[in-house]
Every structure is written in C-alpha cells, then in structure tokens.
Amino acid sequence: MRHLVLSGMFFLYAAICGHAAVTVYVDDVAPENCRDYTPVVQDILDSHPEGNVRIVFSGREYHFHRTYAKGRYHEITNHDNGYKYFAFMLENMKNVEIDGNGAEFIFHGVMTPVLIENSENITIRNLAIDWEEPFFIQGTVIRSYPEEKAADIEFTGFSRIQPEGNRLNIVSNDNEMYFLGESMVFDPATGAVAYNAHASTIGGTRGRTAECVRISGNTYRVKAEFAKKPAGEGLVYVFKGPNGSNRLAPAIHAKSSSDISMEDVTIHHAGGMGFIAEKSEDIHLDNVDVRLRDGTDRMVTTTADATHFCNCRGKVIIENCLFENMLDDAANVHGTYLKVDRILSGNKVLAKLNHRQQFGYDFADAGDRIRIVDAVSILPKAEVSVTSYRQINEVYAEISFSDDIKDDIAVGDGLENISWYPELYFRNNIVRNNRARSILVSTGNKAVIEGNTFSSMMTSILFEGDLNHWHESGAVNNVIIRNNRFLDCCYGGNNAFVIWINPRVSEMPEDKYFEKNITIEDNIFNSFDRPVVYAKSVDGLIFRNNSITPSGTYPQLRPDMPEFDIEHCRNIIFSGNRYNGDSQAEIKIDSESEKSADFRKNSGFADICTD
C-alpha cells in the first residue's frame, strides 16, 4: 500500500513537472534468455534521454556485466578516480524511477551500478545489489605464530588469489592487485570485527611487504608487520588490496543532483561505498540496508562506508536502515576544505585539494558562500561569495571572490563551502559489526540522530573537523543525539570514546570554540569499556538524562581512562544522568571548561576531577 502511495507521488511529481513518465517493463524489452542486462538498461535510458521513465523489473535475479557498459573517466569524492563503467547511467535526467519489485541485481566486473549526475527526482526502490565476486579476499587463521610474526591463513574459494613470487595477488572482478593491502580481522563467533582487532591488522603500506608462501591447497603462511601480533586461530582475515586502488566501484553515486530517494534497497556488497553523494540536494534513504546476504560466508558488505555525503544540502534523511559489516563508517556527513596555496590578487586565490581521494572535487560554483578558516585553529575568519571557480588540474583551482579578501586570508588557511551543508536526520537505524565508526557528523545545520542502535568497532559518533589529514569540514551548530542505544563499541582497540568530539586542532585560542550546541539526551550506553564521551572545543554541550551501564561483554581495554573527558569547552550542562556500574563513573574536566559547567542530579558519579 505504502509503495502504491509513493509511486503515485512519483507520477504526481512528474506530472507537475510537465512530463508524463513512461513505464518500461524490462522483461518485455529484454531478449530471451538475456545473460547481461547492462545493454538492455542502456537502451531504455538511451530511448529516454531526458528521463521521465519508470524502469520496472520483476522479483528475480538479473545479471549485469561490465563489458558493454558505458564508460568514461569519472571523479568520485572519497574514492579512487579513474575510468569507470556504469550500468544505470542517469545523466541530465528528471523523473526516473527504478523499481526492482524485489529483484536481485548481480554485478560482474569493476563497475558502478548506478550513477545519478546532474539529475533530479530519481527514485530507486525494491531491489538488492550484489557482486558475483567480492572485492576482497578472506581467510581463516589455521595457525598463528606470534614470535615469527606469521599466520597460516586458509583462504576461501569465493574470491580469487594468485601467487606471484612471494606475494599473493588479489584478483577481483578481473582486476589484479599486487598486495594484500588493507586488512581487518573478524570473529566468526560474533560475525563482527574481532575484539582488539586493531592489534592484528597489517597497515596500508605494510600490506605491501607481507610475504606469502603456500603451505598446502589454499593455505598460505603470511609473514607480515602485524600491528602487534597475528590474529589467533579461528579468526578471519579480510584483505582488500592497497590504499589508493581499493575504492573503485561504489554501488550508487549521486553527483550534482537533487531529490534522490532510495526505498527498500539492499546493498550486499560494493568495491567502495554503498551510497556516495556529493554536491547533491535532498536525499532520502528509507529502509536501505547495507547487510550481508542471508547464509553467506562473506564477512564483509561494502569495502568502504555504507553511506557518505560530501557537501550535500537540503535534507539528508537516513531512516530505518541496517548497516552492518562494512569496512568503514555507516555514514559520514561533511564538507571538504581546500587550502589557500597562493594569493593571486585582492580577490583571487589559488586553492589546493589535499587528500588524494578528493582530487578533482568540484568544490564551488559562482554564488556559493565560502568561509575562510584559520590555518591553525580552523576557526572562522571571514565569509565571502564566489564569482568564479576554475580547476587548473585535479589538485589546484583558481577561485575569484566578490570582495577584496586580502586582509582576511593567508596562505595555508582553509576554505569551506557553507552553501552546501545539509540538515541531517539519522534515525531508527542499526549499525553493527563494521570496521570504523558508526557516524561522523560535520554540518553547520541541524542534525538529529535519534532512535538508533550503534555498535561499531570504533567510536559510535565522531565529530572531527581537520585541516591536516582528511580535510573534512563542517563545524556543528545544532546537534541532537537522543533515544539511541550505544552498545559495545570501540572494541577494535584503536578508538576509546563512544562519542568523540575531537576537532583536530593543536592550538586552541581562548574563548573560541569549534563546535556549538550538541545535546546528548535520553540515550542508553551499554559498553564493555569505560570511556563514554570526550569533548573538545564545544560551546554548549548538554549531556542529560542518559543511562550508562557497563556491559561486561569483553575485558576493558581502557580501565584507566575516565568515562568523561572534557577539554576547552564552555556552557556544559551535565544533568540527570545515571551510571549503573559497580564503582562510580569519573568525569575529567579542565578548569577552563568547569567554570561555566553545570552538573546536577546525576547518580553514580564520583566527584568532578579537574586538572
């Protein structure tokens, strides 16, 4: 019934826009015994170059191969740019609906199932996306040799490996990667990232030096620079190849588009993110699961984030979703900082993109408002409008402004596009079993995170502006985190706090704060470890009516850290919280933050400890 209503709305929208949407039933136009639906879909789209079309599948399996897919060089933020192939290539289209009716789409090859570019009112519903062959390899530790820094790993047959010299090539979707590269350890007993997995990973560069010698069958002795020691017997390694070449094929990419809706979509896998949107407006994901296929032996869904939004605006709504077993975050909402490289004239600068996976990013258009932030403190210095933006190459762009800005700007300062931040609603979702964080929030507009259940191997909610590594922008102004359940998280061993408000600033000026107005209320924290919230550089942090109960699931990794750690904050309200542990919870707060802090009606807390 709900779908009928939504479809009706789609037609209404199309009708208002003056175009009657045509419905094409794929099974009616496909050749008999069709083995590759890529050209079929392409023909349909070619016949409707402006859109106004519903493409309807029946609830069965459809295979899509890369061979005859449309291709071109394509830049995807937070991925590896390159020559890309697409199955559904929606460019300059309006009013397109892809309705799977429960179909399963199986992809073959390094390709992106759906591209939505310069398009509007696009709906994808009722379908599942998977790949015949995964973009990672997986193997169980048969024997572990901590002293020899080695482990015997028996690789599964569902992905392809190819020994060459003393390496193992990963052959995935006919793409060869010459190194094991980035790794993660999973525990088959929990189906999640293993407890303290971080200690047994092989880092990015180090993944290029692992030596692999065949022991028997599909079992190899892998000798490597493990962070601390190889994972124990029975645990499962996943390798996805080296950084820089392992984010090639996200499932759905939206760029410079608006009114994008996904409903009842399942993404079982992708060689990159599940849904990545950049410079797009009004996006609604409802019941979009990134989850393992029932009964699968695979430990991993997407090899990067489930969802990711860079400089989107309007409303980003993510609700009723299950995000599990990704190799990166469930959602990351942010903007991208450019850095001032040279001041060319009073109103013109040369600016630089700084992270390889942001190269080619189309940062701004004429009319956009840009905030100039200080090179060191990343605090605002001025705001100005863009009159022209011209890419010199994938790294550098020339930006002209409406006003003379030479007194407000210095080489090294950051530039963020404040015309492109969304309101964010992340609600009633479940995040679990994945590598990395649950959600990263960097938007100056309202953000509401409620009714979710979080359990990731790192921090659940991370706030982290920085101008020195990821270059992700978006100091917050109005965040509400309520009615969530924070179950065990940070069990991977490399993050500590459940909520981590940590703008990466080394020097913080007095009376200036990067983040503003974060309310954390009515949540349940149920964690094996002590740390709950770290907050740095926040003006207006409310933590109230939360319940904190140790879970006892794992041995504590940080028994000496406090539950709360507050630094350089102002206007803290900490009230009505209940700690239900055997001992009392500890709050560490610096004297500056304590001045304006208001603690009351909390139970189970020790005296405030200031330094």
Added chain:
Amino acid sequence: MRHLVLSGMFFLYAAICGHAAVTVYVDDVAPENCRDYTPVVQDILDSHPEGNVRIVFSGREYHFHRTYAKGRYHEITNHDNGYKYFAFMLENMKNVEIDGNGAEFIFHGVMTPVLIENSENITIRNLAIDWEEPFFIQGTVIRSYPEEKAADIEFTGFSRIQPEGNRLNIVSNDNEMYFLGESMVFDPATGAVAYNAHASTIGGTRGRTAECVRISGNTYRVKAEFAKKPAGEGLVYVFKGPNGSNRLAPAIHAKSSSDISMEDVTIHHAGGMGFIAEKSEDIHLDNVDVRLRDGTDRMVTTTADATHFCNCRGKVIIENCLFENMLDDAANVHGTYLKVDRILSGNKVLAKLNHRQQFGYDFADAGDRIRIVDAVSILPKAEVSVTSYRQINEVYAEISFSDDIKDDIAVGDGLENISWYPELYFRNNIVRNNRARSILVSTGNKAVIEGNTFSSMMTSILFEGDLNHWHESGAVNNVIIRNNRFLDCCYGGNNAFVIWINPRVSEMPEDKYFEKNITIEDNIFNSFDRPVVYAKSVDGLIFRNNSITPSGTYPQLRPDMPEFDIEHCRNIIFSGNRYNGDSQAEIKIDSESEKSADFRKNSGFADICTD
C-alpha cells in the same frame, strides 16, 4: 638563414589564414627569477586561445614543473591512459610557433611537455627537452651469480630507489612504481644495448617477482628470473617499472591535428615516446634528435619509441634525425585494427579495441573508408564507408556503415581505417644503440626509406601486420628502401633478420599476399650475423644492387640460418647483389615463391635452396 626563411613561411601561412601572429618573448612576460615556467606559458596560451602566436624563448635553461600545469584525463595511443598534465597545451589552436632559440626545457614531474590537439599549423623549433629526474633506474653489475640467478647491482644516484620489503620501489618524478618491471642491459663500452642482452633481461611479469636485498650503499643483490642468466660484470641494467604503468609521459603528443612541424629539436628523455601522433595530417620532423645529453651517465633517452604515428595521413617526413638509446623503436608507422565483436544489424557492428594501450582510441569518423579484413588471413574482404562512430566505453564502439555489409563480415574480422594512412619519407636519419627495432612500416601509401644508417639491437626494418597481439594495421603497397647502411643489428639476440617482412598470419591462402611492392636497392648491409632478409606473403619484392659484407663485430648468433629466407611470395626479383663474405651467402626460398622468382647477376651466393 634557413630559420629566417621558415619563420617567414610561418608568418605567410598565418597571414593567408587571415590572422596576424603575435610574437611573445617569454623573458619579457615572466616574473623575475622565475623558477617554474609552466604558469607563464599557460598564461600566454590562455591569452591567445585561438593561437596565432609565436612564443619565443632565449637560448638558456627553463624549468617546468607539473604542480600548476593544466590537467585532465587524456588518452594517448600506445601509451598508458590516465590523468595527464601538460606544459604547452595547444588545443583548438592555429598558427602557433614555439621557438626556443636554443633553449633547454627541463621538466619536473609526470607530465607531457607539449600537447597538440585539434590544432593546425604548429611549429616547434630550436629547443631541447629533458627531465631533471629520469623515468628509469640504472645500475652496474658489480658481481654476477649465474647459478644463483642473481646479480649485485650498484644503482646510480641520478634516479631514486626505495627499498620496501624485499622489493625496490622506483621513485621517479614523485611517482612510485613497486616493481623493477621491464629491463634492458647496456654495455658502457659501446654505449649501446649489450650483445645478446635479451638473454639477461627480466621479463615484464617476471619483473614483479625480483627480490632485492641491500648489500651495501646503493648496491642490491637482485635475484630474478633472468631470461637465461644475469648480465656479466660491468654491464648496466636499466629498469623502467612494470608494463602498464611505464608509458605515462611522452614528450610531444599530436592528436587530430594537421601541419605539424618540428625543426632542430632535441629530446634527451621522456617517460614514454618522444613524439607520438595519432589521427593527424602532414607532419614534418627535420633534425629532431632523440639523443643522450653530452657527457651524461644515463644510458637511455626515451623509455619508449622515439617517434610513432598511428593512423596519420598526408605526408609524414622524418629527416636528418639522430635516434639513439631509446628503449623502443625509432619510428613506427601504422594503423590500428579493431575487431568485430558483434554484428548488430545489416549495417551496424560492435567493434573492439584489443590492446590495453589502444583503449579509448578514436578509430573513425563519419565518412572514413573502412577495410574489412579476414579474421585469420587478415586479407581484405570488403571496403565500406562509416556513417557514425560511437564509443560505448574505452574498449567497445558501435560503428554504422553506409552499406549493408552483413554478407561481407563475420565476428572476429578486423577493421582498418584506410582513410588514415600517410605517405612516409624516412631519410638521412641515424638509428643506433636502442632497444628494439629501427623502423616499422605499415602504410598502404608510398613509403620511402633512404639514406639512413641503422643499427638497432633488433630488426632494422619490420613489416608486421597482426590481428592477435599489437593489432597494428597497414599492409604496404609501395615501399622503397634504398641507399641505406644497415650496420650491426639484431645483436640483442631476440630478432634475426635485418629486414623482416613478417605479417603475423598462421594460415595463408594460395595466390593471396598481404604485402605488395617492396623494393630494396642500393643498400649496404654490414652485419655480424648471417640473416639479412626474411620475406613472407609479399607480391612484388625487388632486392637489387645491394652489397652485403659480414662485419665480424660480434660472434654470430645465428650461424645456421640463411642470409635470405623467402616464403609464400610472388614476383621476386633478386638481381645485381654482391655478397662479400668468405663463404657464399644462402638463399632459402619455398617452391611456391620460386616459380615467379627472377635471380640474376648476383655474386657470392650459393645455389638457390628450395624446400
């Protein structure tokens, strides 16, 4: 005086085209103490978007960095496609002259000095091109361990290596390659590729398995799968990284352009070819040297061909040039075969590019004449005109024809674009000391090769159409090879004949011949080894008035092979040739070819041997 005349012609041309060319003296517009001329040149070109400009340097050193160079994804035939950076980016321009006045241009970074695209009447003169850092590494064999398949190699300081695990990364122009990759052996005593170098190379894939352990300083023990044995002490290895990532930065790329002239230009180095032209018309290279800088320690100039012409037309004239120490041929003139992948309708096919380094090649335009050739014999089946050409992706294109061709075509057949072949004049050039061949000739139009001196480690002149590896098209019709000196060649050990007419066809139909009308006359052959000419599938081969004298330079590699080997040919004239060896020269000819052969007035030859 000659330059004044030429400059005058340039201005005359510009004047005829209705545009007065403006002269810009770079030193007048550059900032003081300019360290990077890339933005300076870019500003000049941006100020003259239609061209009509002479850009004049003074005879000194200019440095060009990649940092602020214009960039975009760019396909270059017979290279590795990718995101490219350009110093002189000539697009949609007419009447541009770059006059170095003897300047030396030193490049920094993976970039292409000059791009000429959709442009006409472009002249480059009086300058030299080099890179601060070469795209290869070089090292001398200190000790050789044939039994252990190892050699201790002391690498030079002029290129950067970075040990990682048991590999050596090549760090060139800030680009990291993780394997030694393709290799060649040079002899410092001759400054050329070493005698029988082929036996000591490490092949492409095998270059990924070499193990390198540091012995001391810059000396590493390299254990590898040498073709036969490691090179002896004192010989020099050059490694350029693995195939697929070592042709990134040719010096000059011309694409879809016409009237291109280079005079008095020296290319000391490039990370790819020296001059690569595709789909371009009327090209004149006069005194364009690809040669080592005087006094350099480097063994290598360009890491691929000195010059290369794919589907060019009009006249290609290459004269008075010195081509030395390249890691590939001096010149390769050919077209590119596509293969019929599917017949879509009576006049429409899906066609495929087959070699990775041809991906994205813009094969044809409406109006071009296409020859359909048989999948097995590569002999002509029909000719037809293109009405539309549409790339689906970098591998596949949809081609529509003016006529119904379904009776003339089968899946697997080749397609060649016969509207795009040049007349070729290759005269008064010297080719020496390089890896691979001197020149490859594949054009259906007149080709004259005269007055040259050839001495390459493989075949001097190769004719080789094929539809199974390189997919290079261009059966010849009218070739004259005269007054050349063929000195020692094929000394590298992997090619045998000085002139090798060898279309790659396994089954040859009777009375059908791939090549036609090749005249080889008045040449001097002065080679250490026995084989001189191999000819297969030629109708009309004249070999006359040539003088052949064994050089004695090296021990013979092929003492049991005949001087001449003729197979499946017709209308052979072999007359007036003189063999000046101690014994008699041998001609091996099959009975089919002998039927129409005419042998007379030769001296120093044994009786004809037929099989």
